[in-house]
Amino acid sequence: MAHAYTPGLLVRERALIRKRRMLPIRGKVLVQKGERVQAQQVVARAELPGNVQLVNIAHHLGIEPSDVPAKLRVGVGERVRRGQVIAENVGLFGLFRSVVPAPCDGEVEAVSAVTGQVILREPNIPLELTAYISGEVTEVLEDEGVEIAAAGTIIQGILGVGGEKYGRIAVAVKAATDELTPERVPADAQGLVLVGGQRATLDAYRLAAERGAVGVVVGSFDDADLSQILGYDLGIAITGGEEIATTLILTEGFGRLAMAERTFSLLRKLEGREASINGATQIRAGVIRPEIIVSSNEPLGEVEEQTITETRVGALVRIIREPHFGVLARIKALPPEPVVIDSGATVRVMVVELPDGREHVLPRANVELIEL
Amino acid sequence: MARGEAPTTVEAPFDDVTVGVANAVRELEEVTGRRLLDEAGRLIRPARQGEGVDAYVSTSSAGGGLQMLVMGVVRSMTAESAQRAALGAGAIVMDTICSNDRRLLYQQIQRIRQLRPDMILLAGGIDGGTVTHVAKLAELVRAARPTARLGTGYRLPLVYAGNRQAREVVREILNGLVDIHEVENVRPVLEVENLGPARDAIHELFMEHVMAQAPGYDKLKTMTDAPIMPTPGAVGKLVEVVAREKGISVLGVDIGGATTDVFSVFQGKFNRTVSANLGMSYSVGNVLTSAGFDNVARWSWVDLPAVEVRNRVKNKIIRPTTIPHLLEDLVIEQALAREALRLSLEQHKEFATTLKGVQIRRTVADAFAQTSSGQTLVNMMELDLIIGSGGVLSHAPRREQAALMMIDAFEPLGVTQLAVDSIFMMPHLGVLGEIAPEAAMEVFWRDCLVPIGAVVAPAGRVKTGRLLLKARVERDDGSVEELDLVGGELVRVELREGMHARLTLQPARGLNVGEGRGRRCERRVWGGKVGIVFDGRGRPIQLPMDAAQRRQKLLQWAQAIGAFGQ
Structure with missing residues (x-):
């Protein structure tokens, strides 16, 4: 299996980061190629079509759908105000007049003589797209969006909840193995991305949110506590749309797992820097990981693009399933023959050396590569 | 019988599904000891002197499979038949919208807009039945102006498999907005379901439109000897044949x-x-x-x-x-x-x-x-x-x-x-x-x-x-x-x-x-x-x-x- 690889989470101090910022529908791009932009700067704008209302004129006037066009007082494309008469039916000798008022402000989009309905579209909803990361506009996709590139640090988490936020990194614990407890949450956490070590307790997260933190980054969290925050059980790892003020990013998983030492020391190095964070996670085809990005002013050309690491003897891996979940180990051998493991399954395995020097045999599927 | 597998390469940095195919084939070569790929990494076809293959077939579940929105007039009748057709074709039905929907009109429109399906199947009315209800469903689509999930450069395909007499009206309402494909009615009369034509049209459009958005698909298409099918659609075909040939009831x-x-x-x-x-x-x-x-x-x-x-x-x-x-x-x-x-x-x-919704003729015993x-x-x-x-x-x-x-x-x-x-x-x-x-x-x-x-x-x-x-x-x-x-x-x-x-x-x-x-x-x-x-x-x-x-x-x-x- 020369081609096997298990991509690990990206934890890079110097990386070339590219972000595609796309409007959901066509609109206007406000920046030029080569321009430097700030994370919170608006780079594109669009107008989402307003909600529509279907008004059944035939029904309101008690007439046949085919007679509707003749009874309309407005035409397709015309703007109407709420309450304005859009259709009228006058009986014999001008008696029994009945009218249909517009239910909202909007524009007449279509009229149907088959169903007797009028489609009214409410005014468009403006939408602004920010750069998300500070960097340089490297590509402009006309009317659709931009690509922004920056040199900087990127740290991917395993799971997050909550959307894009910007804030200053503050490390609240001494070691990667420390829990983030309420006592460790600073009195003024306004605008901070708070970094914990092992797990955060539910109370600590809540207190951080109450004190204005925009993000909490920790090694792990209890699933039951996450359900408390969300108000429901997380069934699949597709997140980002939660309406919470404090984005939560886990770097390791559920339970009590210490943050990887490398991740923790990197975050400590970044203390006080402005970061762009996003909890959005999609674990399926087209995987999206939560991330913490800190842009630097280094020129783009001096940073290497991302490369793919291969599983090979000597490579550093993290064990991602029991036993020894979370432990870093070094690959000692990759025997080609399948081996029977504790569960009774026959699988391809690797032999790794644990930090205490012991050897451990485990399925190849149960590790992720650590990039160096 | 041998098996080779490799992770998908549909995403960056590869952006080409055929790289993964070649990787899997290479593993097959290792297992079987038979050379299947030439120097350029292409399948050797037809087989010659102990190398290559006679035929190559493929299924795809790229991008999470085929995701469809289904619409019909009555939930338990035409909408259900349409749903059966979509599922039979191997699709994931994201939602079913019908005339007797409990949601309000604006909620239905919002839903269509949010979903961003790969394809829409619109049915409704038996042949010669309601035109108005079908037209109303088409108007919902028009009001929502749905966009496709993958790619921005093509119009969303819509399979129309409803009342024949409503075809022209549907065309008028949706013209220019979606790519309409008309097929025979999934429920021509109340007592009969005719799912085949809708199913085939879905397969074809899946190939032509949806799969075409997957990186490397054009290359893959030239490699196969039979049209690429959505994975579950292909399993369904097989289960159907097994049951028919043996005359048995099967659960797969x-x-x-x-x-x-x-x-x-x-x-x-x-x-x-x-x-x-x-x-x-x-x-x-x-x-x-x-x-x-x-x-x-x-x-x-x-x-x-x-x-x-x-x-x-x-x-x-x-x-x-x-x-x-x-x-x-x-x-x-x-x-x-x-x-x-x-x-x-x-x-x-x-x-x-x-x-x-079908009337059953009963005997005294049935009562x-x-x-x-x-x-x-x-x-x-x-x-x-x-x-x-x-x-x-x-x-x-x-x-x-x-x-x-x-x-x-x-x-x-x-x-x-x-x-x-x-x-x-x-x-x-x-x-x-x-x-x-x-x-x-x-x-x-x-x-x-x-x-x-x-x-x-x-x-x-x-x-x-x-x-x-x-x-x-x-x-x-x-x-x-x-x-x-x-x-x-x-x-x-x-x-x-x-x-x-x-x-x-x-x-x-x-x-x-x-x-x-x-x-x-x-x-x-x-x-x-x-x-x-x-x-x-x-x-x-x-x-x-x-x-x-x-x-x-x-x-x-x-x-x-x-x-x-x-």
Whole structure:
């Protein structure tokens, strides 16, 4: 299996980061190629079509759908105000007049003589797209969006909840193995991305949110506590749309797992820097990981693009399933023959050396590569 | 028969699905020792002097499969027929919108806009029936102006399979907004369903539009000898052919990482459902939520704290490619599989019904039976064969575990044969069947299916310790075994793969094994890795209330079958 690889989470101090910022529908791009932009700067704008209302004129006037066009007082494309008469039916000798008022402000989009309905579209909803990361506009996709590139640090988490936020990194614990407890949450956490070590307790997260933190980054969290925050059980790892003020990013998983030492020391190095964070996670085809990005002013050309690491003897891996979940180990051998493991399954395995020097045999599927 | 696999390369940095195909083929080369690719990494075709292949076929579930929005006039009639057509084509139905929808109009419009489907199937009205309702549905689409999920450069395909007389109106309303494809009505008259043309159109459009957005697809298209099919669509085709050729009722299940597909053929009618939120990795968290912790825990003989189990399950959804290393993890995973399978079959039973809204001509006898239209077609007593597919079943460390999972989850009645798909070959055989039907069938029975054996389960009230059944097993080699099945017991009788046996079953009064209560039943069955399982645990399976006793009982049953060795 020369081609096997298990991509690990990206934890890079110097990386070339590219972000595609796309409007959901066509609109206007406000920046030029080569321009430097700030994370919170608006780079594109669009107008989402307003909600529509279907008004059944035939029904309101008690007439046949085919007679509707003749009874309309407005035409397709015309703007109407709420309450304005859009259709009228006058009986014999001008008696029994009945009218249909517009239910909202909007524009007449279509009229149907088959169903007797009028489609009214409410005014468009403006939408602004920010750069998300500070960097340089490297590509402009006309009317659709931009690509922004920056040199900087990127740290991917395993799971997050909550959307894009910007804030200053503050490390609240001494070691990667420390829990983030309420006592460790600073009195003024306004605008901070708070970094914990092992797990955060539910109370600590809540207190951080109450004190204005925009993000909490920790090694792990209890699933039951996450359900408390969300108000429901997380069934699949597709997140980002939660309406919470404090984005939560886990770097390791559920339970009590210490943050990887490398991740923790990197975050400590970044203390006080402005970061762009996003909890959005999609674990399926087209995987999206939560991330913490800190842009630097280094020129783009001096940073290497991302490369793919291969599983090979000597490579550093993290064990991602029991036993020894979370432990870093070094690959000692990759025997080609399948081996029977504790569960009774026959699988391809690797032999790794644990930090205490012991050897451990485990399925190849149960590790992720650590990039160096 | 050999298998090679490689991770997908649909995403960056590769952005080309054919790289992954070449990687998988290269592994096949290693396994078989036969050269299949040329220097440029292209398949050598046709085969020559010990190298290359005669044909290459492919299915695709790229980008999470084909995601469709279905629309019809009456939910239980045309909308349901349309849904059956979409599911039969291998799609995931994201939502069904109909004229008698409970949602308000603006909510329906918002929903269409949010969904961003790959394709829309619009049906409604029998031929010569309502035009107005169909036009109203078309107006909803117009108002929503839906955009496609993948790619911005093409118009969303819409298959119109409704009232013929409404075609022109639909065209007028939707002209220029979507790419309309008209096919025959899925419900030309109330009593008849005609799903074939809509299904074929969906397959074709999937190829032309949706798949075309997957990077490297154009290259892949030139490599295949038969059109690329959505993976579940291909499995469905195969299940249908198997049932037709053998004249049997079949239940096929494919439990994947994100979804569980159930296929069935009862009374010659094919049905497919997708439980889009029940799977073993990406969506295993949903299994725990939908089934409830207690329902999952009841199948586990390992005693672990609930917090620990929850955290482990959720760690699987964020690291879906990991596999259980410890026995306790395997037990939890198989407990979850039982619940995912059980819930999927429940959903399937509700969907696989006789046509609703059809008037049934009744005799005096029928009046007492209280049957109506819309009855489920799934009859576990009538079922002849269960085929299990998907990692947790096909790759269970022991076949006995797969057998027990299927029996516990589906609770078959009477006499039912069990098999698993050895290496997830069913989709490929489904497509191969399009160009070489005989070869596909031969490979299916010889190499794809791993026979597990048969299960015999009496239906009716079962009391622990009471005699349920007297059975006589006469094997082809002349050996005979007789046994008495007692309530609460699970008994395994050996019948090796390739062998057949004649079963003579005499159930106790009030119990049925296929010929009616208390009536003797004779069946011929084939053997397999497990043989014949006599299941006296009742339906539903009776589990002790006390947790310690239940774990003890589960262990006893597992040992009786040999599910975890000695």
